[in-house]
Amino acid sequence: MKYPFNPFPTLAEVEFIYCPVLGAIGVPVNLLTIAILSRRTCGLTKCVNHYLVAMAVVDLLVVTSDIILRWFIIYFPVSFLDITPVCTLVRVLMIGSTVCSVWLTVAFTFDRFVAICSKKLRTKYCTEKIALMVIGTVSVLGYLESIPWFFKYKAKYTFNNLEWFCITKPEYYTSTFWTVYVLLHRFLTPLVPFLLIVLFNILTVRHIFMASKARRRLQMVTGREGPSDPEIERRTKSIILVFAISGSFIMLWLINVICFIHQKIALVYDLYPPSPTTGTIGYLLQLLSTCTNTCIYTMTQSQFREQLKTVVKYPFSLILSTTKP
Numbered sequence: 189m190k191y192p193f194n195p196f197p198t199l200a201e202v203e204f205i206y207c208p209v210l211g212a213i214g215v216p217v218n219l220l221t222i223a224i225l226s227r228r229t230c231g232l233t234k235c236v237n238h239y240l241v242a243m244a245v246v247d248l249l250v251v252t253s254d255i256i257l258r259w260f261i262i263y264f265p266v267s268f269l270d271i272t273p274v275c276t277l278v279r280v281l282m283i284g285s286t287v288c289s290v291w292l293t294v295a296f297t298f299d300r301f302v303a304i305c306s307k308k309l310r311t312k313y314c315t316e317k318i319a320l321m322v323i324g325t326v327s328v329l330g331y332l333e334s335i336p337w338f339f340k341y342k343a344k345y346t347f348n349n350l351e352w353f354c355i356t357k358p359e360y361y362t363s364t365f366w367t368v369y370v371l372l373h374r375f376l377t378p379l380v381p382f383l384l385i386v387l388f389n390i391l392t393v394r395h396i397f398m399a400s401k402a403r404r405r406l407q408m409v410t411g412r413e414g415p416s417d418p419e420i421e422r423r424t425k426s427i428i429l430v431f432a433i434s435g436s437f438i439m440l441w442l443i444n445v446i447c448f449i450h451q452k453i454a455l456v457y458d459l460y461p462p463s464p465t466t467g468t469i470g471y472l473l474q475l476l477s478t479c480t481n482t483c484i485y486t487m488t489q490s491q492f493r494e495q496l497k498t499v500v501k502y503p504f505s506l507i508l509s510t511t512k513p
Contacts, residue, residue, distance in 0.1 A: 197299070199465055199468055199469075202262065202472075203468065203472065207255050207256075207258075207259040207475075208255075208256075208259060210251070210255055210475060210476065210479060210492060211255040211256040211259065214247070214248070214251035214255065214478050214479045215248065215251055215252070215256075216360055217479055217482040218244045218247050218248040218251065218478070218479075218482065219248065220243075220482065220496065220499060221240075221241075221244040221481065221485065222241055222245060222248070223499065224492060224495045224496060224499060225237055225240050225241045225244065225320070225492075226241060229491065229495060230485075230489055230491040230492045230495060230504045231425075231489075231491045232318070232489075233314075234316040235299065235314050235315060235316055235318075236299075236300075236426065236429075237320040238295040238316065238319045238320060238323060239292065239295065239319060239323065240296075240300060240481070240485070242292055242323045242327070242483060243292050243293065243296065244481065244482075246285055246288045246289045246292055246327070247289055247477075247478040247479075247481065248478075249281065249285040249288075250282070250285045250286055250289055250475075250478045251478050251479070253278055253281040253282040254282040254285065254286065254475060255283055255354055255475060257269060258278065258280075258282060261271050261275055261278065266352075270352055270353055271350065271351065271352060272341070272342070272343040272344075272350070272351035272353065272354055275341075275353065275354040276340075276341045276354055277338070278339075279337055279338075279354070280331075280335065280338045280469075283334045283337050284330055284331040284333075284334035285330075286377065287330040287331075287333060287334055287376070287377045288326060288330035288331065289477075289478070290377050290378055290381045290437075290441075291326045291329075291330055291377070291381060291431065292323065292326055292327075293381065293385065293434065293437050294381045294384050294385055295322050295323070295326055296430065297384075297385050297388045297389070297430060297433075297434045298388055298427075299313070299314055299319065299322075300392070300426055300427070300430035301388040301391060301392050302314055302429075303426065304395060304396070304426070304427060305391065305392060312331045312339060313367060313480070315451065318405070319486040320431055323408075333373070333376070335465045336369055339357075340356060340357060340360050340366075341354040341355060341356060341357065342354075342355060342356075342357050342405075343355075367482065374448055378441050378444055378445055378448075378474075379448060379449070382437075382438065382441055382445045385434045385437060385438060386438060388468050389431065389434055389435075389438075391436055392427070392430075392431075395402075396427070397398050425488065425489065428488050429485075429488050429489065430483070432484045432487070432488055433481060433484055436477065436481075436484060437477060437481045440473045440474060440476055440480070441470075441473075441474055441477065442476040443466065443469060443470035443473055444467075444470035444471065444473070444474050446462075446470075447462040447466055447467050447470050450462045
């Protein structure tokens with residue numbers, strides 16, 4: 189029996205190509221971002237700079253573990269990565285890095301929310317010391333919260349006293365601990381961060397709208413156009429940056445969050461759960477969020493663009509200088 193030719197690739201075929209391409213893009217762009225931002229020549233405050241560097245570092249870890257290493261484990265069997273402790277550690281690193289990436293986005297959004305909406309808290313909270321403390325706390329808690337995943341797996345085979353491959357333990361499906369932990373983990377990443385980012389953006393937009401309305405009212409009372417507000421002008425770039433980063437996060441994680449909510453509603457009301465195809469699409473979009481921040485910096489920060497041009501041109505300038513007689 190002859191089967192009709194399908195001109196469209198399957199989702200598995202798309203994922204097979206998508207992951208290595210995303211990895212090949214994600215590693216250099218995040219390394220470039222770290223290198224450029226670490227020079228502190230982009231006109232950003234130290235507080236903002238620390239958050240952006242931390243987010244780029246964690247995104248690089250996500251690309252390395254959740255894209256490159258996972259892809260090798262799936263498509264290149266029987267390698268060093270298939271040793272049970274190694275593949276288990278990769279999974280823990282993969283989940284922990286994703287948790288840190290999500291919550292650092294929340295921390296950055298909250299920092300900018302405070303900077304824009306609260307003059308009293310801004311001087312105390314939006315400082316280099318607080319930023320470093322928040323980044324360190326989020327990173328430590330993110331990886332600590334992911335440690336239980338190390339005990340989800342066991343070896344499939346033992347050969348010459350060496351355990352190979354990772355399979356899920358049977359108690360994962362029956363244990364009350366795992367049921368509660370998985371539910372809590374899914375609530376903490378990504379549902380709660382998603383809702384917090386949406387809330388902070390709504391409150392920030394509301395504050396900006398009210399401030400603009402009050403300014404226009406003042407101009408109408410005085411009967412003339414008021415002088416430009418240097419504080420508002422100084423914060424404009426920061427507002428654009430945070431809206432772009434948080435907006436990108438919301439769009440790329442939206443399907444993932446909808447699938448989670450749909451799944452829980454389906455369990456309660458005995459409905460059909462979300463299809464695996466939808467879940468995979470949400471997962472692939474989630475991975476894309478590890479590469480979007482560099483594009484956002486390039487589009488919104490003129491000084492970052494200049495630094496990026498300098499870095500990209502440097503190898504060619506070096507080659508030309510060595511070839512000149």
